[in-house]
Amino acid sequence: MKTQRPWLRSVALLLLSVSAIVLGLLLDQWMITWVNATLLCLSCIGIQ
Amino acid sequence: MKRLFNLLLRIRRWPVQLASFLVMNSYFTQGVTKGLPCPGFNCYACPTAIFACPVGSLQHFVIIREIPFYVLGVVAFVGALGGRAACGWLCPFGFLQELMYKLPLPKWQLPPRLGWLRYVFIAILVVAIPYITLEPWFCKLCPQGTLEAGIPQIFLLPELRALIGWLYGLKIAILVAFLAWMAVSKRPFCRWVCPLGAIWSPFNPVSAVRLEVDHQTCIECNRCQQVCPVNIRIHENADAIECVRCLECVRVCPVDCIHITGV
Numbered sequence: 001m002k003t004q005r006p007w008l009r010s011v012a013l014l015l016l017s018v019s020a021i022v023l024g025l026l027l028d029q030w031m032i033t034w035v036n037a038t039l040l041c042l043s044c045i046g047i048q
Numbered sequence: 049m050k051r052l053f054n055l056l057l058r059i060r061r062w063p064v065q066l067a068s069f070l071v072m073n074s075y076f077t078q079g080v081t082k083g084l085p086c087p088g089f090n091c092y093a094c095p096t097a098i099f100a101c102p103v104g105s106l107q108h109f110v111i112i113r114e115i116p117f118y119v120l121g122v123v124a125f126v127g128a129l130g131g132r133a134a135c136g137w138l139c140p141f142g143f144l145q146e147l148m149y150k151l152p153l154p155k156w157q158l159p160p161r162l163g164w165l166r167y168v169f170i171a172i173l174v175v176a177i178p179y180i181t182l183e184p185w186f187c188k189l190c191p192q193g194t195l196e197a198g199i200p201q202i203f204l205l206p207e208l209r210a211l212i213g214w215l216y217g218l219k220i221a222i223l224v225a226f227l228a229w230m231a232v233s234k235r236p237f238c239r240w241v242c243p244l245g246a247i248w249s250p251f252n253p254v255s256a257v258r259l260e261v262d263h264q265t266c267i268e269c270n271r272c273q274q275v276c277p278v279n280i281r282i283h284e285n286a287d288a289i290e291c292v293r294c295l296e297c298v299r300v301c302p303v304d305c306i307h308i309t310g311v
């Protein structure tokens with residue numbers, strides 16, 4: 001069944017994803033992501 | 049809003065895809081921007097990549113046993129805005145597959161409805177095996193990693209050449225197989241393998257920007273399916289999870305029955 005107010009659903013999803021981002025940032029996950037992406041990934045290259 | 053959607057229809061897609069590839073691999077901001085997951089499948093081990101690959105990052109969080117709130121949040125935000133629009137407009141690997149399909153070779157239609165295989169790849173190669181082995185096994189087999197990192201890094205860093213073994217050979221074989229497959233089938237990696245596309249798929253029916261079809265007007269000429277990069281009949285289901293929101297069907301519909309709609 002289609003919801004009568006689809007914009008509400010979209011806004012809720014956007015807010016939920018922003019909350020996840022903020023929570024991740026508070027847990028220092030930006031830095032974890034940065035370090036992992038910056039170190040050369042030998043699996044991606046295919047040698048380990 | 050309507051005016052914005054009409055403007056979208058006037059923008060040609062390939063220059064946007066090319067620009068996205070160039071921006072994602074623009075090198076100079078690496079030191080600052082590599083903590084941001086990119087809206088597409090672009091390897092972070094590529095010498096010029098400026099963003100983090102979401103799939104590689106997700107595996108890393110599985111390995112360190114942390115829930116990836118930040119990476120999933122960024123991916124979900126992109127999905128909540130436009131569903132799989134990043135697949136249609138921004139992803140370099142999607143762009144490569146469309147370019148390869150333009151080669152004048154005999155074509156082979158993929159059987160539909162095997163998209164669930166992507167969730168098997170997520171469960172096994174992105175979550176279960178990395179969790180158990182502490183190694184990013186999707187990366188070890190990933191053809192985009194071979195293309196953007198495996199081949200260039202071996203040229204740039206001669207000291208790595210001594211480490212080449214069976215895994216490197218396997219990765220090259222997988223890449224060659226996918227390149228051949230892309231030349232004969234529309235976006236095979238996107239439709240059967242890609243974990244990122246699989247995560248974005250469920251957002252198609254609920255994203256802020258969506259498609260809608262006026263069934264009264266549709267004459268079922270199938271022009272939409274002919275131009276569709278993932279070969280679907282959007283007139284049967286405007287919320288199809290396979291749709292990459294490229295808008296090619298909207299452009300070609302002779303009776304103008306496919307529309308962009310939004311919040």
Ligand code: SF4
Nearest residue numbers: 091101104187190193
């Ligand atoms: S090897 Fe593939 S999955 Fe891994 S970081 Fe590179 S592009 Fe992403």
Ligand code: SF4
Nearest residue numbers: 135139142238242245
């Ligand atoms: S599904 Fe295709 S276009 Fe989308 S992220 Fe994956 S490779 Fe890129």
Ligand code: SF4
Nearest residue numbers: 276291292294295297
């Ligand atoms: S259904 Fe239309 S918008 Fe969706 S992928 Fe196919 S051509 Fe693109």
